[in-house]
Amino acid sequence: MEEMREYPNFLGTERSRREGPSHGACITFQLTMAAVFTVLLITAVAFAVQAFQPHPQPCAQCPFDWVGFRGKCYYFSEDESNWTSSQNNCSALGASLAVFDSTEDLSFTMRHKGSSPHWVGLSREGEEHPWEWMSRSPSSHPFQVQGDGLCAYLGDLGLTSSHCSAHRNWVCTKPALQNPRKNFCIST
Ligand SMILES: *[C@@H]1O[C@H](CO)[C@@H](O)[C@H](O)[C@H]1NC(C)=O
Ligand SMILES: *[C@@H]1O[C@H](CO)[C@@H](O)[C@H](O)[C@H]1NC(C)=O
Numbered sequence: 001m002e003e004m005r006e007y008p009n010f011l012g013t014e015r016s017r018r019e020g021p022s023h024g025a026c027i028t029f030q031l032t033m034a035a036v037f038t039v040l041l042i043t044a045v046a047f048a049v050q051a052f053q054p055h056p057q058p059c060a061q062c063p064f065d066w067v068g069f070r071g072k073c074y075y076f077s078e079d080e081s082n083w084t085s086s087q088n089n090c091s092a093l094g095a096s097l098a099v100f101d102s103t104e105d106l107s108f109t110m111r112h113k114g115s116s117p118h119w120v121g122l123s124r125e126g127e128e129h130p131w132e133w134m135s136r137s138p139s140s141h142p143f144q145v146q147g148d149g150l151c152a153y154l155g156d157l158g159l160t161s162s163h164c165s166a167h168r169n170w171v172c173t174k175p176a177l178q179n180p181r182k183n184f185c186i187s188t
Pocket of ligand 1: 079080081085086088089092
C-alpha cells in the first residue's frame, strides 16, 4: 500500500516538474522565433530599400560601352567611316580618335579591335611631314607606321597608313575619370 501511494505521487511530481520547464521552454522558443522573424523582416526590408536606391559606382571610370585601360577609356566603333568623319564621331562623344602613349596602348587596342582595321588619331600633312597625334602633344614613344598614306589605322601588323577617304571602323579615346574613391576599387 505504501508503494501504491508513493508511485502516483512520484509520477505526479515528475509530471509537474516536467510541465514547468517545458512551458518555459515553449515561451523561450516562441520568443526566439519572433526575434528571428523580426531580424529577417528587417533584413528583407533593408535589402528592398537598398535595391531601389540609385547606386554610386565607385569603380566606373569609363562610360557604359567603353573599355578602360591605363587611365584612358576606349570606344571601338561598329560603323565604318572615313578618317575625318571618324574623328567627328569621336569628337561628338567628347573624345578624339585614339591616342597612344605607350606600346601597351597599342597592343591593348590590337587585342580588342578584332579582325577589322580601325582608324586611330594619327595623321600627317604630307609624306615628308612628321606623324602627329590628335593630342598635338609629342608622344613619349615613337611608333613605326607602315605604308605611305596620310592617315593611320590599326591593321593586322600594327600601325599602317592609307588614303584618309577609306571607310574603316575607328577607335576613340578620352581620359578616364579620376575617381576620388580609387582606393576602394578592386579593378583597374
Ligand atoms: C558618325 O559616323 C556616321 C557614319 O558611320 C556618320 O553618318 C555620322 O554623321 C557621324 N557622326 C558625326 C557626329 O560625325
Ligand atoms: C568623309 O565622309 C563624310 C561623310 O560621309 C564626307 O562628307 C566627306 O567628304 C568625307 N571625306 C573624305 C576625305 O572622304
